[in-house]
Amino acid sequence: MSNLIKDIDIISGEEAQACDFKTTADENTGKSRKLYIESYGCQMNFSDSEIVASIMKENGFDTTSDFNQADVIFLNTCSIREKAELTVRKRLTDFNKAKRTKPEMTIGVLGCMAERLKEKLLEEEKIVDVVVGPDAYRDLPNLVSAAEDGNKGVNTFLSREETYADIAPVRLNSNGITAFISIMRGCDNMCSFCVVPFTRGRERSRDPHSIVAEAQNLFSKGYKEVTLLGQNVDSYKWSPEENNKARLNKKEEEVSTVINFANLLEMVAQVSPKLRVRFSTSHPKDITDEVLYTMKKYDNICKYIHLPVQSGNSRVLSLMNRTYDREWYLDRVNAIREILGDECGISSDMITGFCTETEEEHQDTLTLMDIVKYDFSYMFFYSERPGTLAAKKYEDDIPLQIKKRRLAEVIAKQSELSLFRNKLDIGKEQVILIEGTSKKSDLEYKGRNSANKVVIIPGGDFKIGDYVLVKITDCTAATLFGEIITVNPIV
């Protein structure tokens, strides 16, 4: 069993997300001071770090990839599972030495952990100078400057309006081809296991015109793919009168030009047929047929949906407060298959060992996976988070060993299904967007097909950012392999 658990720790989403962090690349635009940012957790955090870099750039900072060179170090943190927070605390100790040799260095903790722990973080982690929540990044220059004068500071104000719509993100770690665009912030769902509504505040949608302008700007700079980001993109809703959530007591039909997610998707798809559009995350309770038909209408909207189920059992889903049941979820999957066909990629998030989950209920997750046949999943064992509804209402009663064993079963099932789904692609012709060279060899290139699967092809007469029509020749559970048919086909 101990070997098995070690393996799980390596391959589960828990470990992957907790240990995965991105750092800033070197940027030299002649600014006098250096900023180093490490971003943990979800894509939203990586996207937020690009806003932070932009705010700091306006205030005299270029980014560096070497924290020893930095005047300011920021850790943009994640609180979603306990392990994510422990990783950040451990990482802070690595900065001790750097701070000893350069005492004037400012160290900031940003993001969800900052929001959750507030002043407590300053008390517990002596090395930290500033603590800033996700809605207070405009205050960073002031807080850093106060810290440089010896005054540590905290700003964890959560806003109902802030969307950073006017801030042009500095693209960090960019391949110059694919970029994230944040379309909304916060979350109004109260999934009982989840800390996000507490750390990222109320849901608010960003002005669609600023989103389209950002997509146009990226396309004009050579980017070929944008991913629209939100915790629940299907509840995107914006109108000038509504000003996000303040509806001024108007009925829907009285509000002019209410833009929903399907409308926004169409607006971004129309930027150019050569700009691919992706989005994440879709909530099963909110994803509409209108969104699916919009996806079908535009070839450049990628046929891939991340539709986290969390559990395949209706009682557990109810305890999780997901507000849909197994039947509803399967109905949504049927709608995807009917409208977009079998080629559409579907992925999920799964939590094993949620409070009171029985063996039979765990089996329901496995049977649901068999029915849906996910292409990919992020899989976690339940980690109780202080302050959440589940922490208040239910006992975290499934022993860790059992949570991990169930997780191992879910991971094994997903590997089987990924291989099954990938094998179906063999012999098919697919357009991929070349994103870079393969990890294993500079002579091979990697691209992504519409369904979000990585395809490895040999080098040829193309460059990064080109579309290539390939024939899939082989696969593993994680990767497709192909041969080139045409470079830059009409897309």
Ligand code: SAM
């Ligand atoms: N908004 C997205 C949704 O509703 O599916 C997910 C956002 S959350 C950042 C990513 C995933 O982390 C969730 O889908 C869930 O599977 C997992 N997660 C959240 N809280 C968790 C917890 N307390 N323990 C284990 N996994 C958790």
Ligand code: SF4
């Ligand atoms: Fe968390 Fe649920 Fe909101 Fe996703 S939808 S961020 S899981 S509360």
